[in-house]
Structure formats: structure tokens, C-alpha cells
Amino acid sequence: MLGGQHSPLAQVGTEIVDEHPPHYILHPGLSSKAVRLHYWQHRFGLEPPAAVRLYNTLTRVKEELHPVSAGNVSMYSCGPTVYRYVHIGNLRTFMIPDLLCRTLEYLGHRTRQVMNITDVGHLTDDTFDRGEDKMLVSARLEKKSPEEIAAFYTQAFREDAATLNIRPAAEYPRASHYIPQMIELTTKLIEKGHAYEVDGTVYYDIASFPAYGRLSGNSTDKLLAGVRGEVDPRKRHPGDFTLWKAAGEHRLQVWPSPWGPGFPGWHIECSAMSMSLLGDRFDVHSGGADNIFPHHEAEIAQSEGVTGHRVVSCWMHGGLLLLAGSRMAKSAGNFFRIRELEERGFDPLAFRYLALQAKYRTKLNFSTDRLAGADRALRNIREHLIEWTRAGDVAAGEGTDDADLEKRFRSAIADDLDLPEAMALVSELTRSKVAPGVKARLLRSWDRVLGLDLERPEPRRALPPGAAEVLAAREKARAAKDFARSDQLRDELASLGIAVIDTPEGQRWRVQAVRQGSK
Ligand code: AMP
Ligand code: ZN
Numbered sequence: 001m002l003g004g005q006h007s008p009l010a011q012v013g014t015e016i017v018d019e020h021p022p023h024y025i026l027h028p029g030l031s032s033k034a035v036r037l038h039y040w041q042h043r044f045g046l047e048p049p050a051a052v053r054l055y056n057t058l059t060r061v062k063e064e065l066h067p068v069s070a071g072n073v074s075m076y077s078c079g080p081t082v083y084r085y086v087h088i089g090n091l092r093t094f095m096i097p098d099l100l101c102r103t104l105e106y107l108g109h110r111t112r113q114v115m116n117i118t119d120v121g122h123l124t125d126d127t128f129d130r131g132e133d134k135m136l137v138s139a140r141l142e143k144k145s146p147e148e149i150a151a152f153y154t155q156a157f158r159e160d161a162a163t164l165n166i167r168p169a170a171e172y173p174r175a176s177h178y179i180p181q182m183i184e185l186t187t188k189l190i191e192k193g194h195a196y197e198v199d200g201t202v203y204y205d206i207a208s209f210p211a212y213g214r215l216s217g218n219s220t221d222k223l224l225a226g227v228r229g230e231v232d233p234r235k236r237h238p239g240d241f242t243l244w245k246a247a248g249e250h251r252l253q254v255w256p257s258p259w260g261p262g263f264p265g266w267h268i269e270c271s272a273m274s275m276s277l278l279g280d281r282f283d284v285h286s287g288g289a290d291n292i293f294p295h296h297e298a299e300i301a302q303s304e305g306v307t308g309h310r311v312v313s314c315w316m317h318g319g320l321l322l323l324a325g326s327r328m329a330k331s332a333g334n335f336f337r338i339r340e341l342e343e344r345g346f347d348p349l350a351f352r353y354l355a356l357q358a359k360y361r362t363k364l365n366f367s368t369d370r371l372a373g374a375d376r377a378l379r380n381i382r383e384h385l386i387e388w389t390r391a392g393d394v395a396a397g398e399g400t401d402d403a404d405l406e407k408r409f410r411s412a413i414a415d416d417l418d419l420p421e422a423m424a425l426v427s428e429l430t431r432s433k434v435a436p437g438v439k440a441r442l443l444r445s446w447d448r449v450l451g452l453d454l455e456r457p458e459p460r461r462a463l464p465p466g467a468a469e470v471l472a473a474r475e476k477a478r479a480a481k482d483f484a485r486s487d488q489l490r491d492e493l494a495s496l497g498i499a500v501i502d503t504p505e506g507q508r509w510r511v512q513a514v515r516q517g518s519k
Pocket of ligand 1: 286
């Protein structure tokens with residue numbers, strides 16, 4: 001197993017520890033499920049973790065997850081390049097490992113999640129290894145050092161993720177701390193005939209790795225045909241990618257190496273960090289669909305080129321978030337930050353609610369209208385939970401079965417994180433005749449997976465300017481029984497985003513999410 005943060009990558013070759021105690025002898029006629037059950041009961045006095053099936057981009061089918069170490073799932077997720085704020089598209093992708101960890105823990109597994117921070121070497125044009133390092137572009141524009149830029153946007157990312165109730169990963173390795181490991185991997189790739197150096201730049205030779213293209217479904221021929229425009233003449237094959245780039249004019253973020261001063265390519269970072277922290281066989285690797293090619297294709301070629309065996313068991317990729325039909329992208333500038341949505345009066349967790357309505361693998365078109373719908377639905381659930389908790393364990397109606405609902409919830413989440421189905425069960429629970437106290441208990445328990453923070457006291461939103469006066473005028477109109485005027489003022493309040501309800505104790509009001517034009 002590879003060691004801690006700064007350990008070399010030399011000791012590759014993880015042993016799969018035999019988890020079965022030697023004195024534990026199984027009956028030869030038992031099924032594998034029965035064996036697992038016996039083992040967990042015997043060893044821990046526990047129910048075994050429930051089986052989970054995940055769609056594997058590599059094999060293009062759903063597969064049952066068999067962790068390298070039984071009951072402990074290790075996962076690596078591509079994190080942000082910290083040169084700008086993260087947008088809600090990035091956050092949708094970062095929700096995947098969060099939802100997977102929550103699901104696995106709910107079903108009895110232990111998890112260890114690592115998410116990297118790319119603070120060096122992500123070129124503005126990775127496909128062709130051209131352009132400037134994104135970190136350096138921002139450092140220049142903001143007149144700060146790359147380290148200051150990285151520290152600022154890393155902190156902003158952590159805060160934005162927390163706003164969306166994304167639980168922190170166990171570790172956030174930073175690429176700039178793993179340069180020796182990247183140099184070591186690159187050296188090994190040269191030794192094994194997978195890479196070559198020209199003028200201080202090291203390229204991966206894709207022709208040396210026959211499986212290159214398997215993840216993305218690109219054949220080397222197709223890749224060749226797809227390369228357009230100017231090709232780096234030093235490459236043996238136009239599809240070869242950079243492992244180490246000669247510094248050239250660069251003065252910042254440059255390290256010494258056996259090939260002279262330079263900096264790493266983006267793809268080698270993830271091979272180095274993932275294997276340093278999780279070993280050379282781990283369970284799940286996640287990212288957005290745009291990471292499949294070239295980033296993860298390259299990672300497989302690098303990691304397997306060095307180890308000679310499969311490193312990642314399951315590749316998970318999230319569908320992209322679109323805005324008006326186009327991919328939301330930092331570089332294109334067509335994005336929303338979670339803070340902006342909050343400033344517009346939405347509950348930030350309404351975005352989480354919206355994301356849960358779609359399968360994580362499908363594309364999702366974002367609009368503020370859809371978000372407003374999610375905001376209302378989330379508010380309703382919060383209100384239901386308060387009511388049910390107050391009502392307590394009043395007798396259930398006939399024919400209701402909360403155990404059945406729980407079973408269906410578990411099988412939905414275990415089926416490749418079918419959260420739309422889980423959300424449908426929330427609606428079914430709401431309409432069901434299950435006793436209110438039981439409903440409350442079930443929903444609170446499900447929220448450990450959904451992460452909607454349903455018990456959070458709702459923040460009272462500030463009244464927009466002028467609204468207090470209109471509310472006071474309406475109170476007066478009602479006292480004077482001038483109902484026509486009172487209705488007219490209700491409409492006026494609605495246009496300010498305020499809902500009023502008349503109760504025997506007087507009018508009550510609530511600031512709703514402001515409906516913006518669909519963007
Ligand atoms: P970046 O900071 O650009 O490297 O992106 C961080 C993560 O966000 C990567 O896993 C990307 O795949 C993912 N990502 C980028 N854009 C989107 C989008 N529009 N929708 C969903 N995920 C995205
Ligand atoms: Zn990565």
C-alpha cells in the first residue's frame with residue numbers, strides 16, 4: 001500500500017488482506033450472500049453492509065461494488081482547479097461522492113473519500129497541451145501570487161460546498177504538494193517505455209498502451225483523425241499528452257526535475273495523489289462527464305502503465321449541468337455561484353433538491369424557474385416535518401407499511417444512487433397513512449442520505465424595501481373590513497415576493513424565493 005502524503009510511490013503492489021479469520025470455516029454449500037452474512041455476524045455481530053450497484057463508465061454496465069477491503073469503500077474524486085469560484089455545475093459533480101458516502105454509510109459500509117485540489121498545471125487548453133496555466137492567468141489578472149489565489153479559492157470552494165451540505169472529504173491533497181510523486185511516476189513511465197522526453201518536456205506515448213481509449217470509447221485511429229489544427233511536432237503521435245512540461249518562459253510554479261525545470265501536466269496529478277493516498281487498487285473514482293476524456297483516459301494509461309494492473313474498480317461520472325442548453329463553464333462565464341442564488345432569495349439547499357430530482361448521470365438543464373419550484377417543494381417538506389413531529393405517534397391508518405417504504409428507499413439508493421426514486425418515496429410517504437410520528441422518524445433518517453438538512457430552522461428572510469409599509473396598510477384595511485383594498489394589497493405583496501396568510505390572530509407573512517426570468 002502506498003504511504004502518506006509525502007511518501008514515494010516506490011512500494012506499489014497492494015496486498016488484498018484476507019479478512020476471514022483463519023478459524024472461521026464455511027459450509028461448502030452456502031451461497032455467497034449467506035457466506036457474507038455469516039462472516040459479518042460472526043466477526044462483528046452485525047448485519048453485513050447491503051450490496052450496492054454502481055454504473056461503471058469503463059464497462060458500461062451496473063456492477064455490484066466489491067470493495068478491495070470488505071466493508072471499507074475508498075474513493076477519489078477530481079476536485080476543483082482553484083483559480084476561480086466554483087459554480088453550481090461543479091457542485092453538482094461534487095455532490096456525487098457526498099451522496100455515495102452517505103448512501104454507503106446508510107447501508108452499513110465505512111468510507112474514505114479523498115478529493116484533490118488542483119493548484120498547479122491545469123493548462124487553459126489541455127486537449128492540445130497549449131495555453132497558459134490557469135492558476136497563472138488568475139494570478140496575473142488579480143495581481144496575486146499563485147499560492148494566494150489557490151488559498152483564497154480553496155477556502156471559497158470549501159464554504160460553497162458546505163452551503164450545499166456537501167460533507168467534507170477525509171482529505172484534500174493539493175497537487176503542489178505531490179510534485180516528487182509525479183516526477184517518480186513520470187520516471188517510471190519512461191523506464192517502462194510508455195513515455196519519452198523531448199527538450200525537457202515529457203510526453204505519454206499513447207501507442208504504447210493498447211487500452212487507451214477504452215474508457216471514452218475512442219480508438220487510437222479515431223483520436224488521430226480527430227486531431228485538427230496545429231500539432232506539436234515533437235510528439236510521436238498527435239494524441240500523446242504531456243506528463244511534464246519544460247518551464248520555458250515560466251518563472252512561477254516551476255520545479256526542478258531530471259528533465260530540467262518545469263511543471264506537471266494536469267493528468268499526472270490525479271494518478272500521483274490517488275495512488276499515494278489510497279493505494280494502487282481502490283474502489284471508486286468520480287468526476288464530471290467532461291473528465292472522461294482526456295483526463296481519466298490519461299489517468300488510466302498512467303496508473304496502469306506504472307503498476308501493470310487495474311487500479312480503479314469503478315469509474316463514476318456525473319452528467320453536466322447546462323444553462324440554456326449549453327454546458328455551464330467557468331471559462332465561458334455562463335454560470336451561477338451558489339451564493340448568487342442565495343442572494344436572490346433562494347434556499348441554497350433548493351439546488352440540492354433540484355439536483356436530487358434527476359439521475360446523477362443525466363444532463364440537467366438549470367433554470368431559476370425550476371429552482372423556484374424546488375425551493376417551494378423543499379419548504380413544504382420542512383413544514384410537514386414540523387407538523388408530523390408535533391403530532392407525534394398518532395395511530396396509523398390501515399394498510400400502511402413504513403417498513404416497506406424503508407425497504408424500497410434502501411433498494412433505490414443501492415441501485416446506482418437512484419435519488420429521483422428516493423425523492424418519489426418522500427412524496428409517497430407524505431401522502432401515506434403512516435402515523436405522523438413515524439413519518440417524521442423515517443424522513444429524518446432518509447435525510448441522512450438526501451442531505452437536505454430538513455430539521456434546520458428556516459432562516460427568516462428579510463423583508464424587501466417598502467414591504468413593511470404595505471403589510472401595515474393591509475392590517476389596517478382588514479381591521480376596517482375593507483376587503484377589496486386588503487386583496488389589492490395582498491397582490492402588491494405577492495409581486496414583492498411575500499405570501500400572506502390570514503389567521504384568527506391576524507395576518508402572517510413569509511418571504512418567498514423571488515421568481516427570476518428563466519436564465
Ligand atoms: P474544474 O474545476 O473545471 O476542473 O471542474 C471541477 C469538476 O467539476 C470536474 O469534475 C468537472 O467534471 C466538473 N464540472 C465542470 N463543469 C461542469 C458542469 N457544467 N456540470 C457538472 N460538472 C461540471
Ligand atoms: Zn482528476
